[in-house]
Structure formats: C-alpha cells, structure tokens
Amino acid sequence: MTFLEFKDLVSKELDLRLDAYKLNRVERRVYSLMRRYQVEDLGDCFQRLQEDQAFKESFIKHFTINTSEFFRNPTSFKFLENVVLPKLFQENEKVRIWSAACSNGSEPYSVAILIKEMGVSPDRYEILATDIDPFILDIAKKGVYNSQALLRVEDKIAKKYFKPSGEDRFQLDEKIKKQVRFAHQDLLKEKFEKGWNLIICRNFFIYLTREGKDNLTRRFTQSLTSPGILFLGNTEFIFEPGIFGLKKINGSFYEKSS
Ligand SMILES: C[S@@+](CC[C@H](N)C(=O)[O-])C[C@H]1O[C@@H](n2cnc3c(N)ncnc32)[C@H](O)[C@@H]1O
Incomplete structure (x- = not known):
C-alpha cells in the first residue's frame, strides 16, 4: 500500500x-x-x-500536536491587550471571541484574564474555544496547568489567578474558567458560526497546505463581523490579505475592512 x-x-x-x-x-x-x-x-x-x-x-x-501556553508570544498579547481589545469594547456593546484550535485552553483563558483585568463586565463578551481533539478539550475544561504552561504569565497575574494544587500543578480561578465555553469542532469540515468580532487561530495554519490555508482564511473572513479581527500565530502570514478582504494591521493581526 x-x-x-x-x-x-x-x-x-x-x-x-x-x-x-x-x-x-x-x-x-x-x-x-x-x-x-x-x-x-x-x-x-x-x-x-x-x-x-x-x-x-x-x-x-x-x-494533533497540542503544544500551547498562556500568553504565547507576549508581544502579540500586549498588542491584543493595548490596542485590539480596547477598540473592540469601544465599538461593540457585546464582543464575540472565538479561539479556534484552542488546545489545552491556555489561549482562550489568557484572553479571559486580559478582559477581566480590563474590568469589563462578563455580560459584555463571549469566548468560544474549539478543538478537534476531545482529550485536550477535557484537559482544557479542568483548567489545571504545570509551571511550563505558565512561564510567560506575569507574577502578579499568576498569584491572582492560579492556586497551587499539588506538585507542579496550578488550578485556574473559577471566575476565569466560567468565561470560556469549550466545544468539539473540526475546522476543516464543519460549518462555522458567523458574527465573531475576533477570531484567534494560532499555530494551526502551519500544518496546512497552501490550499488548506487559503480555504480556512476565506471561511474565517466570512465568519467575522465587519470590521473584525483575525489573530494568527507569530510564524503564520497571509501573503496577499487583500484577496480575502483583509488588511494587515500589526504582526499577525489582520482586519476585515468595513
Ligand atoms: C499547536 S496547537 C495550537 C494551540 C494554540 N492555538 C496555541 O497557539 O498555543 C494546534 C491545535 O490544533 C488542533 N487541530 C488539529 N487539527 C484540527 C482540526 N482539523 N480542527 C480543529 N482543531 C485541530 C490540535 O488538536 C491542537 O490542539
């Protein structure tokens, strides 16, 4: 064979x-x-x-490679914190965020921590996190991590939102956990919900063929609101964003223009 x-x-x-x-x-x-x-x-x-x-x-x-950590690529998360999220909350009464291929949950939970720190009320946003791997989703729902996953978490944030629970285990605060809804989804097969203000899909494009990436970029763009933001991994780029109706705004952030 x-x-x-x-x-x-x-x-x-x-x-x-x-x-x-x-x-x-x-x-x-x-x-x-x-x-x-x-x-x-x-x-x-x-x-x-x-x-x-x-x-x-x-x-x-x-x-499925599940490598992930909180605030992976801190510079990008700083841009998210200082520019993208404030703008989204300024322009929208309710902000809808989707972390696609979320792995163990550190990515969507990082966003939930940033929003909590901004003092935004929980009823002003929604975070959906999806992955194809049911095993990693179970881990994500538990919200228990080792120190490796927390390497890039600032001390003050780590103290505030993580409690030691056994050797090299840290339990994420319930208030953050309940802000993220997890669901099983295959990004290459299933239909996407529309109306997301921010779609985060990081370190998944790297595994795809050029055609696979283009298809996914097209489908993500259709699912974004206009304007809306697509946030990719630090080594992932859309070479001709204009073709998809996107504009690069910074590093791995692309905006769907209105
Ligand atoms: C390297 S992790 C990225 C995790 C996180 N986004 C980050 O950047 O830290 C890639 C994830 O893609 C998921 N994945 C692989 N194929 C998928 C598919 N067809 N649909 C949805 N998720 C998929 C894997 O299960 C894995 O959790």
Missing part, C-alpha cells in the same frame, strides 16, 4: 480531511507512531486502526 492510498483510507475511516494537512508532516507522524507501536507496515497500521480503539485514539492524539 502506498502512503497516498493509506492516507485516503484513513481519511474515510476516521472521517478526517487529511488532504488539507501538509503531506510530509502527516507521513512523519504516522511512521513515528508505527515505530512506537512496532507496527510493521501501512496495511497493518490501517487494520489496527479499524480494530483497536486504543490504537485509534493514540493515532488521533499523536496526529
């Missing part, structure tokens, strides 16, 4: 749009998982995916 044949079969079996991901990355991840489980070839790997639920779950877990 060739890798392309394997990829097509797995896409159907797991109901995943593997075509949108960069092929060499998918291939590397599959072979490293096969080595770990001592699976001989692609045929055996596919058979095991069909028969062994634990292997199937491992495959999905291994395929």
